[in-house]
Amino acid sequence: MTVSTDRAIPFAIAFEDVVANIEQVIRGKRAAVELATICLFAQGHLLVEDVPGLGKTTLARSLAASVNAGCHRIQFTPDLLPADITGTNVFNQRTSEFRFRPGPVFAGVVIGDEINRASPKTQSALLEVMEERHVTADGTRYPVPAPFMVIATQNPVDMDGTYALPEAQLDRFLMRLRIGYPTLDAELEILEGRQVGRRVEDLRPVLRAEDVVAHAERTLGVHVAPEMRRYIVRVVAATRSRRDVVRLGASPRGSVALLRAAQVRAASTGRSFVTPDDVGVLAGPLLAHRLVLTPEAELRRVTAEDVVAEVLDTVPSPRRLVAT
């Protein structure tokens, strides 16, 4: 039996190209790499959160290097100002007029390293551009190029002198990724890779910027059955119903993100339709950072990921046809 895959197949190839390219540098973390790539094609922003030394920045740089879309990197520090990110109007003495000098956000991939080290004012400067994809300076709008993806990293352990990201900003990230320690074999491979393998600087782009946009639009056509839409809504709504552990559940923006990412994941496996497994794999990275737990739950060291896993265990998988 065959399924119509005429639209999905070229995308699956492109997707696999990007993943394979990154995997030349990031070893043994295929799942994380795939999720990051899904985020790229879903045209969302990625928050990588993990302890130092696990390759957060390397992942971000590798992804940026795989796409020929221009990459800027911002090292967030407490004294960073909003204008340092978005750009500002500069007086040109020769022409005697103000000219907008674009900041580092004007790039296809923007890497925000240690984003929680900047002041809230600076962090929120990213808000507008992340959501609306343009910068407003002195009343003039300056759109950022497409594709536009912010990859931010942060360290959850050493919290001294940091400013936790506000809920509004967390919600703008499509997914929050944790890389985790590699296995012993993978770590051994990394050591050997240092000797013979490639560095980020050696990576060559495998996709053009316009290819990324075209593929992203193509994945919009992946079929989502009514049963699946209902399932997604139920999963997201279930995070809001756990009043005992969740103070604030996922928003409808979470439903939209889940649907969009599931479409990309389905297309990446060559499928032209979404299944519950797509949702099952993506729900944790996509929903956990949108939940605000109750203080009691935090005291009991319940994590948002636990809550999402529990929700997935309780929401019944679609097993009946919905009359359309």
Added chain:
Amino acid sequence: MEETPPGAARRAGELAFVAALALVGGSGFTRLFPARDLWVPLPVAAVLPVVLVALLGGPRRGRRPAPAVLTVPAWMVGFVVWTGYTVAAEAGGFLARLELVRAGVIDGWARLLDVAAPAPADPDLLIVALAPTWLAAAIGAELTIRTRAALLPVLPAVVTLVAATALALPVPGDNLPQTGVLVALAAGYLVARMPRSGGYGLVRSSARGLVAILAVLLVGVLAAVTVTGGRLGDPVDPRDHHSTTPVDVTETSPLAALSGWTAHPDDVLFRAAVTGPDPAAPVIFRLAVFDDYDGVSWRSTARFVAAGAAIVPPATAAAQPRQATSVRQDIEVVGLGGNLLPANGLPLSSPPGVRVDPGTGMLRSDLPLAAGSRFEITSVPEPRPEPTQIATLSAGAAAADHNDPDLAVPADPPSILRSMAELATARGRTPFERAALLGTYLSANFVFDPEVPPGHAYGHIDHFLGHTRRGTSEQFATAFVLAARLLGLPARLAVGFSAPASAPAAPGDGAGAADQTRTVHGSDSLAWAEVRFDGVGWLPFFPTPQSAEARGASVAGSNQGETPEQAELIEVALRSVAAGEATPATKPAAPATAGGDGGPDGGHSGPSAGTGAWCKNVVLGVLILVALAGLYLAVALVASGVRRRRLRFAAQRRERVVGAWQCALEALADAGCTVPAAASPVQVVHLGGTFAATAQAGPAVEAALRGLADLVTIALFAPGTALDWDGAAGARAAEEAWRQLDRAERALRGRGPRGQNRPRGLRNPRNPEDLRTRRFRRLRQVRRLRRLLAPGTVWSRLRGPRDHGNPPDSPYGSASSAAGGRPGAEATGAADRDSLASVA
């Protein structure tokens, strides 16, 4: 598999079954109308609507059947027209016919309940039988051509038969033959409705369905036989819940007229030509029966109903063997007024315009009796016990039931009544002896005097017994009845005539001895008492003595009314009393009521009878329990088979695939692998495969589940255009899904002792604790699986030409926390998960 609409021949066969079913259902009414009145219209009513529906609504080639809004009014109008021009044709004009049909359909039921069985062949009553038959045939035919239901079209015929059986309850006989034929036809219909295409599973499910039906029938018949054989109760008679309006007979109360008749002893009331009894013996004509006394007057509770050509005698009389052939009476009314007709015995037929009270046999003409009018009545004599029988007769077995109206005595009866009753019957041992002693005591110690003013209130009785000791037959009979009721003997009062022996050459009568014409005068009128004996019925007692004043043969009411047979019975009873006094040791200490009259061994039979009844109840209870369990089992089997069939032959191919998946999940659960509701098809495959591997069910389970999961994933989640569901590919997919299900079930069944064939609800008596731990184990597996989930081991066939090159086994094994989005899961450990579970 492609399903084509059934062929015309097959459809015709099904419709023929429907017509036959309706005919059998309607034939239950033939017991109510035994005069063959239904033999012609009933088959027409069963066949015509089926033909109508088939012609109007039958599927045209390649099109759906005509809408029901066309066919239903058509057969409704058809019924009205047909009945209007056949059964109701004699009503006259068209509107009158319509009115008759309307009355039959709407009011016929109630009228049928008012009519003594068997019912007369009135058009409005016949419609009551024809309408449900027509309806059953029409609805059955509609359901046959419009639905694929296998048994539903049989239901209207079954309902018709049940209704007919309930209505015909008072008529002797049963509808067992019809029931048997109905069941056979229903089975035949079911077989005719079974889909003809399909493979192994279909044959199996058909066979299972048939076996289940037979099991249900067997259990039902066993239960019915057990219940009716054990006499747990009488069948439900709709007449018990329908009250016939009582006819008020007080305005013409014969008891009030009695004194008038005796005051004119020579007036001729009526003449009766009686064929049957001995011409030399007097014949008793009973006019009215009074059974309700309120301390002032007697009233009758008779309910007169219209009757057909024949009247079914009440059960008490029917239980007694007929002692004589029927008696024919030609009655010519002369001076008898009122509406009530005199009759000897229990009427078997009533003339036109005469209603009958089936309980007492009283007859009432719709019009007041006029001089010269003639009535022909056939009756059976009331049962009379043999003289040898009277010693064993019991009365008032229902004495324990204090609601017996025939034992009711109004409050504060005259004290002399009770003392007289006890004094008179002190020597009697059996109910009959006591009744005989009571009658003899009254006739021996009190004087008949026609001059005494009429009346039978407590005051009259007190005056009669305590002071004057003179009275009329009205007072004698009332005193007897009240005394008998005080003694525990069910009794009532009757008014009638004791027709003297035929007068061969009576001048003026103008009748010869040959025709046994008896002329009844006012002097022959009489009131007497009747006592009810168990198993025999009502026996008359005549307490009124011959007149002490010798006024010749014309002294009114001096006739006791006793026939020689009754006199003999009394004689035997009195002799028995005298003989009993010779051996007083056998006499019971107290004048016990009839309940204690079981005889000298009554004391011994009590406990043994109790033990027997106890054993019988236990056996009965066990039988009922077994029958209920069997019924449940059979119903569960049938329901499971029906559901499976519904899933398998759902209208849409996608639904069939999804149905197969549901059955597979249930099969897994039956085998002991409960799949969480949250598990996706891929996860179910993994769980089932793991389970099958640990349970040595072989790889076949996982392979079959995987194939099925592929199909159900496409059916549930892929766009409708992914597969040509309406075409051959869809049919193949649905067929393939059920084939894979069969394969999985076979593999699971071969695995262990847990029965796959047990219906749901009977399976796995589960320990809740066990269930919970099992559920958590599965959930943990699902969670792990979600983390380990490869991008499509199952999807290898669905993927594009290029594989991702993942390692086949758990490519995410090294990346569990990231893929599952569960950072720190290893760090936080199981304790946190447990705490979450406890929070949940």
